[in-house]
Amino acid sequence: MKFADLKSTYDQPFFDLLKQARTVHEAHWPENEVQLCTLLSIKTGGCSEDCSYCAQSARYKSGVEAERLMPKCDILERARAARENGSTRFCMGAAWRGVRGGTERFNQVLDIVREVSELGMEVCTTLGELGPDEAKQLKEAGVTAYNHNIDTSPEHYPNIVTTHTFEDRLRTIKNVQDAGMSVCCGGILGLGETPDDRLKMLEVISEFSPQPESVPINSLMPMPGTPLEDGKTPPTPFELVRMIATARIAVPQAKVRLSAGRTQMSDELQALCFFAGANSIFYGDKLLTAKNPAVEKDLGLIKSLGLGTQQPFTDVPAPKAPALV
Ligand code: SAM
Ligand code: DTB
Ligand code: SF4
Numbered sequence: 001m002k003f004a005d006l007k008s009t010y011d012q013p014f015f016d017l018l019k020q021a022r023t024v025h026e027a028h029w030p031e032n033e034v035q036l037c038t039l040l041s042i043k044t045g046g047c048s049e050d051c052s053y054c055a056q057s058a059r060y061k062s063g064v065e066a067e068r069l070m071p072k073c074d075i076l077e078r079a080r081a082a083r084e085n086g087s088t089r090f091c092m093g094a095a096w097r098g099v100r101g102g103t104e105r106f107n108q109v110l111d112i113v114r115e116v117s118e119l120g121m122e123v124c125t126t127l128g129e130l131g132p133d134e135a136k137q138l139k140e141a142g143v144t145a146y147n148h149n150i151d152t153s154p155e156h157y158p159n160i161v162t163t164h165t166f167e168d169r170l171r172t173i174k175n176v177q178d179a180g181m182s183v184c185c186g187g188i189l190g191l192g193e194t195p196d197d198r199l200k201m202l203e204v205i206s207e208f209s210p211q212p213e214s215v216p217i218n219s220l221m222p223m224p225g226t227p228l229e230d231g232k233t234p235p236t237p238f239e240l241v242r243m244i245a246t247a248r249i250a251v252p253q254a255k256v257r258l259s260a261g262r263t264q265m266s267d268e269l270q271a272l273c274f275f276a277g278a279n280s281i282f283y284g285d286k287l288l289t290a291k292n293p294a295v296e297k298d299l300g301l302i303k304s305l306g307l308g309t310q311q312p313f314t315d316v317p318a319p320k321a322p323a324l325v
Pocket of ligand 2: 039055091093126147149186187216217218221259260287288289290291
């Protein structure tokens with residue numbers, strides 16, 4: 001969808017926007033269903049990049065220490081627990097600029113993916129930049145979706161990151177598409193962008209061909225020690241709902257994921273976001289390094305709204321029986 005159409009959609013009276021988004025939502029999605037996704041940081045901190053929102057950049061004194069890649073057995077334990085808790089997607093994140101084929105760490109990741117993919121959940125990874133070969137190998141190992149956010153508009157991106165470019169991000173997304181993985185691509189509200197920057201970001205995302213399979217909408221979690229620690233342009237509740245609704249209209253077939261920042265949102269605001277078209281959340285007490293609402297709190301919210309959670313997939317190989325103890 002082009003910027004001008006996004007703008008007129010976004011700017012219409014609030015209830016008209018909600019009505020339009022709800023109609024699109026009902027045409028494409030089960031009405032009362034939320035997908036639970038579990039996020040795990042498999043390699044935390046020490047990143048070479050300078051993304052000014054990120055606590056995992058080695059350049060900032062955020063208090064997040066650089067760690068090694070988590071052992072496979074620990075990751076598998078977390079993945080099984082995620083499935084037990086009702087997650088249908090398991091997303092593994094690494095604080096890397098990117099990965100290169102043939103390296104020990106990439107081979108380790110492929111090995112991890114092969115085993116996680118036997119558990120019957122969607123397998124998402126977010127490892128930074130990928131070339132065509134790396135993308136193919138991840139796909140073959142069992143990755144179903146790759147998360148690579150463009151984060152903000154092309155114009156604002158250089159104010160936020162200088163160690164890689166917006167075009168670098170687009171190139172990786174193309175490689176992911178060519179390898180046959182689904183693309184998960186969204187951004188962050190609150191990086192000092194203008195309202196137009198937010199819609200320019202959505203223009204790029206909705207003009208991908210094919211459109212992304214999921215669109216995470218994050219609200220900046222200001223991380224101490226980062227250049228954006230004070231937060232710059234936090235979205236107002238209505239701006240957030242308008243953005244979710246506009247994303248729902250612009251990318252009708254995508255899961256719209258209400259992502260980082262939910263700890264600061266009221267139940268009422270989250271309910272409005274679900275009404276406006278959000279149909280997925282990150283579930284579990286922690287995101288990558290930052291807090292997320294407690295599991296019990298989220299289950300309570302979902303129940304009180306009469307929503308249900310996406311049920312486990314039946315068209316994927318049955319998971320291996322757990323070892324008897
Ligand atoms: N290194 C990989 C990359 O940059 O693609 C993967 C991990 S990176 C932490 C994944 C995404 O998390 C970022 O693109 C950004 O959208 C989101 N993110 C990171 N820090 C955040 C923060 N403080 N608040 C909100 N979202 C954040
Ligand atoms: C996405 O869009 N948000 C998630 C996931 N994709 C990788 C990450 C949010 C990170 C929030 C900050 C932190 O935990 O450090
Ligand atoms: Fe590194 Fe990703 Fe954080 Fe940027 S967002 S500093 S690439 S972990």
